[in-house]
Amino acid sequence: MSVHSEIKKITTETLRKMKFDKEKITMLTAYDFTTAKMVDAGGTDAILVGDSAANVMAGFETTLPITLDQMIYHTQCVVRGVNRALVVADLPFGTYQSNSEKALDSAVRMMKEGGAHAVKIEGGAEIEDSIRKIVNAGIPVMGHLGLTPQSIYQFGTYKVRAKEDAEAEKLIKDAKLLEELGCFALVLEKIPADLAKKVTESISIPTIGIGAGADCDGQVLVYHDMVGMNKDFTPKFLRRYLDLYTEITGAVAQYVKDVKEVNFPNDKESY
Template identity: 50%
Template sequence: METSKALNILQLNKMKREGLPISMITAYDYPSARLAEEAGIDIILVGDSVGNVLSNYNSTLPVTIDDMVYHTRSVVRGAEHTFIVADMPFMTYHVSSEEALTNVRRLMQEGHAHAVKLEGGMEICDTVKRIVQSGVPLLGHIGLTPQSVHQIGGYFIQGKNSQAAERLLNDARALEQAGAFAIVLELVTEEVAKSITREVSIPVIGIGAGRYCDGQVLVYHDMLQYSAPYREKKFVKTYSDIGTLIRDSIGQYVKDVKDRSFPGEEHVFKADENVVERLYGNAKVKGGTL
């Protein structure tokens, strides 16, 4: 596959204006990123969902800035020609703008991210402005915000009534005015997501937000059922069942080891005859001569 330069925020805005859908995938490591780039993905998000997906945490809260730097660096190495966005994890941008900028610096300089993502609406816009003014592209995230899961009481669909819809619309407008280059909408009713997408001039990328956003994002491990046990999600389309394939393949390997059919003749290395004679002489072994 021919390589090309990574997209930038000007090109992403042009895609919105021209009605060209934006594809995004959430990935956490080198091989996943490499495969996503080879498949032609537009954006890779290194999500703090790495805690749920790879470590089986029950929320994203335990994920640290060190975790995000490590995984972002791995993804960038795998997808050198793709636009990479890194999540700012829990409480890394809430204490002060100075602390937020310090953590942004780590994701950009150590992780080599092209942009960062923050969860929240109007309440974080002052921080958004400071980060954008420092020269960092920033992706907003509203709707279901996993870092606030204990505050909102669980993983619920957002925007189901007029008050909630108005709040989401105001959050989207505020993030646009603060300088965000795009917004992720997570688990938002389709009607509200459609309204927000039409209202703001920046791209809106949905996950569980219906058909009318400017783009879509799914988690690598979800769309491939690469987990055990896999939990069905209404908003996810399964493209391959890699989990079952992996489990069956490892099971076959275990069987082959147990019945000694692996390694076979084609998997072993042979020494020169003089080495064999020096080690074993004319000794016989079970199954024939060495």
């Protein structure tokens, strides 16, 4: 049994303590009440209401189109289903990059209306003012470095980041800056495992990796990918724990067959 399993609520302080105690942190995404309830019951430490909702819930190609109002709605749904996990919500593209006042307004709305326990934002030195303002208002901030999907048009690719020395050095510098600014944790996405290890060892706040090797303080996956709902998404870092796409389409096909052949409902299923 985990030493934290008796804790009613996971907090940002719990995650810091887990890093100190060398206990790995687990995080999965959720975007609705029913999923959040299951993910929470399964024992994950944190739930990310990711802007990946733009992809898996709304069918967009990138995370850019999702709005703050839509993210608040998804967060409200998730929070209602959670008893234990820390709920972190992404601030979507365009809600914090332009100026720190707008960033604070966005974060306040996410906490007040969405009910999030913390917000996550992408980037390093470029968004220093925004992070400082949000943290100073007493709102917990999780950083995000490496592959930052909101900057996809700038990068032009979803390939591994920070393979070159200059980009790797900037990432380490940014990680230290995010710690100084008061971020409570940091997502590292699609960077070389040895760099992620270096970053993890050089800062005192937890790192949560996705495609960043086993030496991060924790791991995060998109729920829909982890349970195999997305048949066509097969990145190297993904481990599928179920094949729900096959299970669900099979169940639907059986239901269709039973209705067509008047096998459903039967006498026991009728009033």
